[in-house]
Amino acid sequence: MGIAEKVYQWLxxxxxxxxxQALAEKKTVPVHKHSIWYYLGGIAxxxxxxxxxxxxxxxxxxxxxxxxxxxxxxxxxxxxxFGWFVRSLHSWGANLFILSLFVHLFSTYFMRAYRxxxxxxxxxGLTLLVVAFGFGFTGYLLPWDDVAFFASxxxxxxxxxxxxxxxxxxxxxxxxxxxxxxxxxxxxLIHVFLLPLGLTGLMGIxxxxxxxxxxxxxxxxxxxxxEKKKSEKFFPTFVLKDLMxxxxxxxxxxxxxxxxxxxxxPEADAFAPAPAGIKPEWYFLxxxxxxxxxxxxxxxxxxxxxxxxxFGGIGLLVxxxxxxxxxxxxxxxxxxxxxxxxxxxxxxxxxxxxxxS
Amino acid sequence: xxxxxQAVNSxxxxxxxCPGKETVSMPERRQFLKLLLGLFALSWGAMTTIPLLQYLxxxxxxxxxxxxxxxxxxxxxxxxxxxxxxxxxGRKPAIIVRDDAGxxxxxxxxxxxxxxxxxxxxxxxxxxxxCHGGQYDAxxxxxxAGPPPKPLMPLKAEVVNGEIIISKESAQKAxxxxxxxxxx
Numbered sequence: 001m002g003i004a005e006k007v008y009q010w011l012x013x014x015x016x017x018x019x020x021q022a023l024a025e026k027k028t029v030p031v032h033k034h035s036i037w038y039y040l041g042g043i044a045x046x047x048x049x050x051x052x053x054x055x056x057x058x059x060x061x062x063x064x065x066x067x068x069x070x071x072x073x074x075x076x077x078x079x080x081x082f083g084w085f086v087r088s089l090h091s092w093g094a095n096l097f098i099l100s101l102f103v104h105l106f107s108t109y110f111m112r113a114y115r116x117x118x119x120x121x122x123x124x125g126l127t128l129l130v131v132a133f134g135f136g137f138t139g140y141l142l143p144w145d146d147v148a149f150f151a152s153x154x155x156x157x158x159x160x161x162x163x164x165x166x167x168x169x170x171x172x173x174x175x176x177x178x179x180x181x182x183x184x185x186x187x188x189l190i191h192v193f194l195l196p197l198g199l200t201g202l203m204g205i206x207x208x209x210x211x212x213x214x215x216x217x218x219x220x221x222x223x224x225x226x227e228k229k230k231s232e233k234f235f236p237t238f239v240l241k242d243l244m245x246x247x248x249x250x251x252x253x254x255x256x257x258x259x260x261x262x263x264x265x266p267e268a269d270a271f272a273p274a275p276a277g278i279k280p281e282w283y284f285l286x287x288x289x290x291x292x293x294x295x296x297x298x299x300x301x302x303x304x305x306x307x308x309x310x311f312g313g314i315g316l317l318v319x320x321x322x323x324x325x326x327x328x329x330x331x332x333x334x335x336x337x338x339x340x341x342x343x344x345x346x347x348x349x350x351x352x353x354x355x356x357s
Numbered sequence: 358x359x360x361x362x363q364a365v366n367s368x369x370x371x372x373x374x375c376p377g378k379e380t381v382s383m384p385e386r387r388q389f390l391k392l393l394l395g396l397f398a399l400s401w402g403a404m405t406t407i408p409l410l411q412y413l414x415x416x417x418x419x420x421x422x423x424x425x426x427x428x429x430x431x432x433x434x435x436x437x438x439x440x441x442x443x444x445x446x447g448r449k450p451a452i453i454v455r456d457d458a459g460x461x462x463x464x465x466x467x468x469x470x471x472x473x474x475x476x477x478x479x480x481x482x483x484x485x486x487x488c489h490g491g492q493y494d495a496x497x498x499x500x501x502a503g504p505p506p507k508p509l510m511p512l513k514a515e516v517v518n519g520e521i522i523i524s525k526e527s528a529q530k531a532x533x534x535x536x537x538x539x540x541x
Binding site for chain 1: 445487
């Protein structure tokens, strides 16, 4: 027995390596014309790893204090070796991460992967998207530049419009009457501690569910005769393909970072007017643009509140879809499809409109 | 009587001190213990959560009592006719506009829509919010376009010995407060 084999045996006895390997080999990936969408979850995961790594590196220089935060980021991107690179990786990575989550969400939605027994996978995935929004929202404020300052102000104000607990939540986020040091401290804590903790747990559950239920098959594949159903092993076949895709994604990220390094606006001034042309990040842009179209009052309620209730309703319906479209009612299936197309189209149209206006 | 208890009783000879006869049966005891455990969990949860929430609730600001009543903005000619500027009033942003006739109008610069800071746009001439395009009349502070649901909170602007003095006007404020939410 060679030394490597001996080490393996020693570890296997203690860590049950063979069981883990069997678990990894158990899963198979269906091969069909929509198989490309199976890569999205893995892409999101690798981008998340980039966020963890670069986020840790940023904390080496970042100072979460309002008089120093902006300076510390400026120092990081202008003086620290590769500082601009790490910071841009984090900012671009965050955007690509959320983009990959959106594509993952909509592709699984249209492949109806939410149906039984994958309801919990669906719900944990949606919660992960909300956590990702939380990351985006809290992280945006940390450089303490003027756009970030007003974006946070607006975001917190929108939170305060939520019925019953809105005001309380806004105060908890703000840490006082105004956006200031307490807000920065709280956002920092949420961004670097609370959300990573929640995200790690949720992702564990999400991946465990995928392992339990195996990869979902779309209807077009399920109905094929067994001899026409092609599939490949998740490990090592699909994982090796995954690695290639990840490499492409990382290269794409590096290219974006190299060509378009992330900028930094002027330092926030709590008493200066909001800068002209202020817009939220692209993933909030559709909501922003939609809210902008609403009149001040719709009947007895504020336009903003109406908009938030509408978004909340859409979110709840998306979350409830596994319990509406169970796969046994063609009408429900059609409803899910039309609703999905409407939401996706609305999202794209309002995002583009927000960009150009 | 539960099945378990019946089983115990039928298998023994019903001695006067039979444990199954007088004492509480096992399922009932188990239920009671479960209830107790639930109560423990609940009270422990509350004992942890309530102080935690209280800890996270920010304390009242120390200088809340020392509210700024009025400030000086310097000489009148520091603001040309048809111009406006933002300034700090206590802990809040505020805005002053000097109209073409030379009259001064001051307001809180907090947009009543979502709390952004508004600015004067001389070309309109209105008070405008960059965040969602809300517009206010520069003389009255009235919301005239876009999403703002209420007018800007007015401040009193007067000229004393050639100097601009901005202050909160209590009567005006009281009237404003009646129809809008608080801003303090």
